[in-house]
Amino acid sequence: xxxxxxxxxxxxxxxxxxxxxxxxxxxxxxxxxxxxxxxxxxxxxxxxxxxxxxxxxxxxxxxxxxxxxxxxxxxxxxxxxxxxxxxxxxxxxxxxxxxxxxxxxxxxxxxxxxxxxxxxxxxxxxxxxxxxxxxxxxxxxxxxxxxxxxxxxxxxxxxxxxxxxxxxxxxxxxxxxxxxxxxxxxxxxxxxxxxxxxxxxxxxxxxxxxxxxxxxxxxxxxxxxxxxxxxxxxxxxxxxxxxxxxxxxxxxxxxxxxxxxxxxxxxxxxxxxxxxxxxxxxxxxxxxxxxxxxxxxxxxxxxxxxxxxxxxxxxxxxxxxxxxxxxxxxxxxxxxxxxxxxxxxxxxxxxxxxxxxxxxxxxxxxxx
Numbered sequence: 001x002x003x004x005x006x007x008x009x010x011x012x013x014x015x016x017x018x019x020x021x022x023x024x025x026x027x028x029x030x031x032x033x034x035x036x037x038x039x040x041x042x043x044x045x046x047x048x049x050x051x052x053x054x055x056x057x058x059x060x061x062x063x064x065x066x067x068x069x070x071x072x073x074x075x076x077x078x079x080x081x082x083x084x085x086x087x088x089x090x091x092x093x094x095x096x097x098x099x100x101x102x103x104x105x106x107x108x109x110x111x112x113x114x115x116x117x118x119x120x121x122x123x124x125x126x127x128x129x130x131x132x133x134x135x136x137x138x139x140x141x142x143x144x145x146x147x148x149x150x151x152x153x154x155x156x157x158x159x160x161x162x163x164x165x166x167x168x169x170x171x172x173x174x175x176x177x178x179x180x181x182x183x184x185x186x187x188x189x190x191x192x193x194x195x196x197x198x199x200x201x202x203x204x205x206x207x208x209x210x211x212x213x214x215x216x217x218x219x220x221x222x223x224x225x226x227x228x229x230x231x232x233x234x235x236x237x238x239x240x241x242x243x244x245x246x247x248x249x250x251x252x253x254x255x256x257x258x259x260x261x262x263x264x265x266x267x268x269x270x271x272x273x274x275x276x277x278x279x280x281x282x283x284x285x286x287x288x289x290x291x292x293x294x295x296x297x298x299x300x301x302x303x304x305x306x307x308x309x310x311x312x313x314x315x316x317x318x319x320x321x322x323x324x325x326x327x328x329x330x331x332x333x334x335x336x337x338x339x340x341x342x343x344x345x346x347x348x349x350x351x352x353x354x355x356x357x358x359x360x361x362x363x364x365x366x367x368x
Contacts, residue, residue: 016092019287023294027307035312039249044316047245048324054238055081055325058122061231065118068217069110079332080104084119086329087340089284089322095344102347112350113208117215121176127169127278129232130271133240137268142301146272149299165275179212180219187213240270243317250313255303265302272296273314284322290314 024032059077066072084100091099097119105112134143147158154161179186187209194205218224243266247253256262273293277285290311297310333339 016282016287019282019291023287023290023311026291027294027311029308031306031308032311032315035250035309036315039312039316041249041316043245043249044320047242048320050238050242050245051321051324052328054235054242055085057231057235057238061125061228061235062118062122064227064231065121065218066104066110066115069114069215070108072108072110076108077104080107082325083329083332083340083343085325086333087344089326090340091344092283095347099340099344099347102350103343106346111211111214113211114215117212118218121173121216121219123278124169124173124176125228125232126236127275128173129229129236130275131166131169132229133236133267133271134275137264137271141264141268143268145301146296146299149295153295169275176216177219177225180216180224183213183216236270237267240267242320243267243270246313246317246320249316250309252303252305252313255305257302261302265297265300268300269293269296284318286318286322289318293317 056074056078059074059081062077062081063072063074066077080100080103083103084096086096087099088094088096090096097116101112101116101119104110104115137143144158147162150156150161151158156164190209191206194202194209197205221227240263244263247262247266252262253259256265273289273296276292276296277289279288282288294307294310294314297305297314298307330340333343
């Protein structure tokens, strides 16, 4: 019998295969191999170190989002974040988010559903930060050419592409902040709508609404968004630093006029590549990330970079993002005598039975 999760896996793998084929089809493979052979990989190790530090800041930010549920030390959250990223890198459709919420629930005794809401909030904060980077960079770097280049590639008007890649994230973040500040108002709006559902669905949806509002309590502080953005900035600046450092492996320092221009370009490639590949699909965004980040690097006006060279560079960057998390995550799981397969199966089973569990929770979010 084919399950929903099984369909997701095959859809994700199929999409990844198609996108990778497109990635190789749209460049000179021999020149790509030459670029990979000619790279100086000594810079990869410090680049990975920067990325591991950025993940520490992710754990610090998550600690802040979870603090009203339970105070948890960053050193305990760090392995959970790594395992979640490992799962995302191995499973399609961002199923690693469910694995992470299940793992933190089992490990620390917090609500899995509420933890999942905080993870969704993290994603929106990431998108907001990356959009902020692009907006600031656009004041100094003409990006219309980049947008028009993506328009030619996708046959979608560049203005519509900008709207698609920014408005949904900003609207979702704004909605969550509003819900956090006005929980009673949110209930007044939602409860009458939920009353049109069947009785069991009402109970489940009401419980889910209360769990979501509980998860968002950390946003009620007036300083919440500034603090969360200040924690998000080093996450992405460090990841951009990883892009910058690996650029030295491919001689990018000779293609840009100065290190400042190179850093601005790497920030933009980091932002555009991650936003463009944020659609839940292939494991680790394989295929989509390579295409979007490569084209961003080629289309940016700060330097003239060959598509094959850009492809080789992005392939190494993506491998440096994926493989350390997979290896480190596996080490963390081994230390707890777990495997990613067993953890995913438990998370899936937990997700499948969540509706049954929630049906026993009343509209106030308490058990019978």
